[in-house]
Amino acid sequence: MPAPKQPPSTLYDKLFALHTVREQDDGTCLLYIDRHIVHEVTSPQAFEGLRNAKRTVRRLDCTLATTDHNVPTSSRTNFKSVKTFIKEDDSRIQCETLEDNVKLFGLTYFGMADKRQGIVHIIGPEQGFTLPGTTVVCGDSHTSTHGAFGALAFGIGTSEVEHVLATQTVLQKRSKNMRVRINGTLNEGITSKDVILHTIGVTGTAGGTGSVVEFCGSVVENLSMEARMSMTNMSIEMGSRAGLIAPDETTFAYLKGRPLAPKGDEWEAAVKHWRTLKSDADAHFDTTVDIDAQDIEPTVSWGTSPQDVTSISGKVPDPETVSDPAKKKSILRALEYMGLAPNTPMDQIKVDKVFIGSCTNARIEDLRSAARVVQGRKVADHVYAMVVPGSGLIRQQAEKEGLARIFREAGFDWREAGCSMCLGMNPDMLSPQERCASTSNRNFEGRQGAGGRTHLMSPAMAAAAAVTGKLSDVRKLMQGRQDIAFEPEMDVASDEDVPHTNEAAPEGDELVEEGTDAQTESAAAPAPQASVPAGLPPFTVLKGIAAPMDISNIDTDAIIPKQFLKTIKRTGLGVALFDAWRYDSKTHEEIPSFVLNQEPYRQAKILVVSGVNFGCGSSREHAPWALVDFGIRALIGISFAEIFSNNLTKNGMLPVVLPEKDVLEIAEDARQGIEVEVDLPKQVVRRSNGKEYPFEVNSFTKHCLINGLDDISLTLQHEKDISSYESHRSATRPWLDGLNFRGKVPVEPKTATEW
Numbered sequence: 001m002p003a004p005k006q007p008p009s010t011l012y013d014k015l016f017a018l019h020t021v022r023e024q025d026d027g028t029c030l031l032y033i034d035r036h037i038v039h040e041v042t043s044p045q046a047f048e049g050l051r052n053a054k055r056t057v058r059r060l061d062c063t064l065a066t067t068d069h070n071v072p073t074s075s076r077t078n079f080k081s082v083k084t085f086i087k088e089d090d091s092r093i094q095c096e097t098l099e100d101n102v103k104l105f106g107l108t109y110f111g112m113a114d115k116r117q118g119i120v121h122i123i124g125p126e127q128g129f130t131l132p133g134t135t136v137v138c139g140d141s142h143t144s145t146h147g148a149f150g151a152l153a154f155g156i157g158t159s160e161v162e163h164v165l166a167t168q169t170v171l172q173k174r175s176k177n178m179r180v181r182i183n184g185t186l187n188e189g190i191t192s193k194d195v196i197l198h199t200i201g202v203t204g205t206a207g208g209t210g211s212v213v214e215f216c217g218s219v220v221e222n223l224s225m226e227a228r229m230s231m232t233n234m235s236i237e238m239g240s241r242a243g244l245i246a247p248d249e250t251t252f253a254y255l256k257g258r259p260l261a262p263k264g265d266e267w268e269a270a271v272k273h274w275r276t277l278k279s280d281a282d283a284h285f286d287t288t289v290d291i292d293a294q295d296i297e298p299t300v301s302w303g304t305s306p307q308d309v310t311s312i313s314g315k316v317p318d319p320e321t322v323s324d325p326a327k328k329k330s331i332l333r334a335l336e337y338m339g340l341a342p343n344t345p346m347d348q349i350k351v352d353k354v355f356i357g358s359c360t361n362a363r364i365e366d367l368r369s370a371a372r373v374v375q376g377r378k379v380a381d382h383v384y385a386m387v388v389p390g391s392g393l394i395r396q397q398a399e400k401e402g403l404a405r406i407f408r409e410a411g412f413d414w415r416e417a418g419c420s421m422c423l424g425m426n427p428d429m430l431s432p433q434e435r436c437a438s439t440s441n442r443n444f445e446g447r448q449g450a451g452g453r454t455h456l457m458s459p460a461m462a463a464a465a466a467v468t469g470k471l472s473d474v475r476k477l478m479q480g481r482q483d484i485a486f487e488p489e490m491d492v493a494s495d496e497d498v499p500h501t502n503e504a505a506p507e508g509d510e511l512v513e514e515g516t517d518a519q520t521e522s523a524a525a526p527a528p529q530a531s532v533p534a535g536l537p538p539f540t541v542l543k544g545i546a547a548p549m550d551i552s553n554i555d556t557d558a559i560i561p562k563q564f565l566k567t568i569k570r571t572g573l574g575v576a577l578f579d580a581w582r583y584d585s586k587t588h589e590e591i592p593s594f595v596l597n598q599e600p601y602r603q604a605k606i607l608v609v610s611g612v613n614f615g616c617g618s619s620r621e622h623a624p625w626a627l628v629d630f631g632i633r634a635l636i637g638i639s640f641a642e643i644f645s646n647n648l649t650k651n652g653m654l655p656v657v658l659p660e661k662d663v664l665e666i667a668e669d670a671r672q673g674i675e676v677e678v679d680l681p682k683q684v685v686r687r688s689n690g691k692e693y694p695f696e697v698n699s700f701t702k703h704c705l706i707n708g709l710d711d712i713s714l715t716l717q718h719e720k721d722i723s724s725y726e727s728h729r730s731a732t733r734p735w736l737d738g739l740n741f742r743g744k745v746p747v748e749p750k751t752a753t754e755w
C-alpha cells in the first residue's frame, strides 16, 4: 500500500515532527533535544536542582559547556585558574560553580584555558556541534543563532535547562509559521546586520511573537554562514520563538571537517538527510513579510529597542510628528535616555566608545569586514575602541591573518574572547551617558552599563564610527579603496602545536585525554527514576492588590538588570526587581514616582501591564524569580514574550493574556488600589464590581499550576517513550550520538550515589 501523502509542510513543521517524542491531547509535545549548550549564568540553579534530586545528566554526549558572560577579556597570558584570574567575587563564583558542576557531572567543557572557549553561540557552530536538522537549546535567548543551519534552536529558562539535563527533552507547544522573504541584490556596503536591523524595523519587536520565522529569498541564499548567523541571532529581537534558514551547499561546505561534524559514511548519510530539510513549495505560512533588498541602507539604531532603527542617512525621529500617543510617549522616553534631540542627522552623532564583538558579530568574517575599513586609519582621538573575538580560535585566526595587527596599529584594544561589553556582566562596561557604536544585538536601557547609550550597527559601520569618531556611512569611507582579501582557511581543531594564550595548566581544570569512552558510558547510564514531584506553590484563586504598568516592550534587562544575574541562587532577587527604575542610581534611594515604591503597590500580588510584549529580550529566569520574590504571582497583560511567559509558569506564576480593552478596564481598578481576583480553575479575572473576564490557558499548564507540579518528574514518567525515541534516533541519525571529538574532556563524572 502506498504511504499516505503528507500535506505540504514548512521546515519548522518538519523539524518539530522529527523531534516529537509524544504529544498530549492539548497539543503540548515532548520534544527531544539533540544539542544542549550550557553557560555559567543560567546553569547553577539547574545543576543545584539535579543535585538535590540526585539526578544525572542524561546525555553527556549531547551537552557542551563553556564560560562566556562573566569572563574578563583582558590578556590571559598569566592565566592560572578562574579562582586567581577573575577578580569580581560574584563573577568568579559563577564560573567556579560551572567548573565544579562540569567535574561533578562529567560535562565536556571549554574553559578559559582552552582556546576553543568563547561565546556559546559562536563555539557550537565553530566546532560542528550545531548541525542541520537538530534541536538546539541553551539557557540563553540568542540560541536562535543556530537556526542558520536549519536547526530548530531556541532559548530556554533555567528550569528548562534542568529539565533538559535530566530528561534530554523540553515541553513545547507548536508555534505559528512566519516567513521573511528578502529578494533582490544587496547594494554595495550592505551586510546581513543591516538586513536584520532593517527587518526588525519593519516587523517591530513583537512582530514574530508566537511564530518561528524562516528567512528565505535570494539575499539569504547568497549569504555566507557567518552572515546568516547574524540574522538568526537577532530573530529573537523580533519576538519570534526561533529563526530558521534551510540548509544548503553553503551550510554543508561550512560544516565539512569541523571537529564535531560527522565523518566518512556518516557525513554522506547526514548530508542526504539534510538535503530534505526545506519547506515544501506549497507549504502554508501564517504570515509572510517581503523585503526588497534595494530598500536596505546601512542601518543604525537611535533608541532603546532594536526596532528603533533608521538608515545612516536618516534623522532621529521627531515625536511631534507621531499621532499615536503610546508611540509618541515611547519615542520621547527613548530620546531622553539616549540624550538625542529630534531631527538630528544620524551621521552627526558623536560616539565615545566602539565595541566590535558579541554573538551577533564576532566571527572571523565580521573582523575581516571591520579590518577592511580600519586598515591604514586611526581610531579618532576621543574614542576608545575594542575588538573582542567570539572565541579563542577566532582570535588565533585573526592574529594569523594579520587582522589583529591592523586593529592594534589603528589604536583598537585587541581582547580575549567573551561576551564582553554586549551586556556588561564583566569589567567591560559603558559609564553613564557614554555613547557606544556597537555590533551587538540589544540597545536596551542600561544594557552595556547603567546609563550607557547603545547604537546597534554592522562591524563595518562600527569600524567607520571608530575612525571618524561619529556614526558614519561606511560606504563613503570605502570609495576608491582596494578590497583586501583575507583568505586563509580557519583551523577549528584543538591543535596542541598552536600555543594558547594561557601557557599554564589551570588549577581548576583537571582534564583527561580522549574521554569519549567515559562520555559514551555515562551517556548510556540508566536514567534515574521519577521522584515525587518537587513542590511549587499551587496556584488556584489569587486575590490581591494589582500594580499598573503602561509601558510597552518592557524587557527582562529592565525587570532584572545584568548585575543581579551573577547569583547562583533563585531567591533574594525581589529587592532588585526593576532596579534602575526603582532606585536612584547615585543615592540608591527609592524613586517615589515608581509604582512599586508606592502604597498599596508595595504589597502587589498582581501586575497589570497595559503595554505590549512584556518580558521581551533575554531568557533570564531571574526575571520571574525577582517578581515572585517581590510577591507577584500573576501578570495580566496584552502580550508577553514567549520565553518569559514559559519561565513564569515554571515558577508557579500565571500570565493572563486578555484583549487591550479588558486590560485597560482592569488597570483602572489597579490604579485605584482596588483588589483584583485571578481565578485559574474557572479561567476568569474578576473585578470587585463582579465583572468577569474569561482567559485562555493551556490545559497542561493549568494542571501543573493548580497542582504545584514540577515538569521533570512528570516527564520522567515517560521514560519509555524517551528511550524508544533515542533508539530510533540512533538507528536513523547515528551521527548525533557520541561526541566525535578528539579533544580533552573532564574527569569522569561521579554517579548520583557518590554525592
Ligand SMILES: CC(C)[C@H](C(=O)O)[C@@H](O)C(=O)O
Pocket (backbone or CB within 6 Å): 041, 042, 069, 139, 140, 141, 142, 155, 423, 565, 617, 618, 619, 620, 621
Ligand atoms: C544571560 C542570558 C540569560 C541572556 C540571554 O538570555 O540572552 C544574555 O545572554 C543576554 O544576551 O541578555
Ligand code: SF4
Pocket (backbone or CB within 6 Å): 068, 069, 119, 120, 140, 142, 358, 359, 360, 418, 419, 422, 423, 440, 441
Ligand atoms: S547576546 Fe551578548 S550577552 Fe547574550 S550570549 Fe550573545 S554576546 Fe553573550
